[in-house]
Amino acid sequence: MAQVLPGRGSARKGARSPTTEVAAVTLPLMVGIDGSEASLEAVDWAAAESLRHGVPLHLVHAAVPEHAASGLVAVASARARRSAPAARLSDEVVHEEAAAALVAKGRNAFALVLGSRGLGDLAGLLLGSVSLAVAAHADCPVIVVRGGAEHRQGRFGSVVVGVEEGEGSDTALLFAFREAQVRRCRLVAVHAWSVPVGNPGPPGLSGYALQAGRRPPAQVLADKLAGPAERYRDVAVSSEVVEGSARRALLHEASRADVIVVGARRRHGHVGLQLGLVNHTVLHHAPCPVVVVPAL
Structure with a gap:
């Protein structure tokens, strides 16, 4: 289940061909730590997750000042060992601004795990500024x-x-199937839809009937699930087609979930992703861990 990273080194010494060889390297699950209780809870969660996926666990403390960094990392490492003694554990301190450093580290990560709040966040924030960035x-x-x-x-x-x-949720859907497989649990796929504004249709005709005249929402979801379901045949899947707010539908299902997964589109002509209203709502209000998966 681990992702692999192509090797970037030169050809092996003595090889007959000048072609660069590709070595499979297991990408680590990285956790950003800052000493807050939220980040230590993230360490606990990530330690178990690393064992599920069979990937190494790497703790990263990123901050410009060096004060107490080694002690902070030691506490987090000890917590990870208690949570998952069998995990392949490593750690490092990066003396850079936290969000930028973690984004850079994420280029060679299976995933980045963060707590919902950091030490420096204001009490009124629902989600920490570093986690959101x-x-x-x-x-x-x-x-x-x-x-x-x-x-x-x-x-x-x-x-x-x-x-x-x-295509905005295709990569997220694959991640969710894999997550359900390693957890040996069911997958709930939610597709929310609404009638386009300004298209009320004939009197007495329901919104579902209007939409079905173009492409039934249930068929949209079934088509999306077909490929991943064939690949992950041992995952039990239930489908939820909801007329109305995607934010409301996802938060409702998240109230009885271990993880919620959402996709994020890339912004054309800009660096980074487009975190829309659904992403922001789930990140700020979901009652369970949230996974944001960039579209390829």
Whole structure:
């Protein structure tokens, strides 16, 4: 299940061909730590996740000042070892601004895991500024660990994924299937839709009938699920087609989920992703860990 990174070195010494060889390197699951309780909860969650996927766990503390960095990392490492003694653990300190450093580290990561709040965040914030910035700019999946113990410890047996028409959620859907497989739990695929504004249709004709005249929403979801379901045949899937707000539908399903997965589109002509209203709502309000997966 681990992702692989092509090797970038020169050809092996003594090789007959000048062609660069490609070596498979297991990408680590990286956790941003800052000493806050939220980041330590993220360490606990990530330690278990690294074992599920069979990838190394790498703790990163990124901050410009060096004060107490080694002690902070030692505490987080000890916590990871208690949570998952079998995890392949490493750590490092990066003396750079946190969000930029974590985004850079994410270029060679299986995923980046962050707490929902940091030490420096204002009390009124629903989501920490670093977590939001990283989610908006990272090239790899970003996981923000939210919610109480029952959601963080996998007691619901459910992974939820938002599915939209087009290609924006395709990579997220694959991530969600894989997550459900390693957790051995069910996948709930949610597709929300609404009638276009200014197109009320004939009197008495329901919104679903209007939409079905073009392409039934249930068919949109079924078509999206067909390929991944064939690949992950052992994953039990339930489909939820909802007329109305995608934000409301996803938060409703997240209330009984261990993880919720959403896709993020890349902005044309700009660096980073387009975190729309759905992404922001889930990141700020979901009662369980949230995975934001960039579209390829």
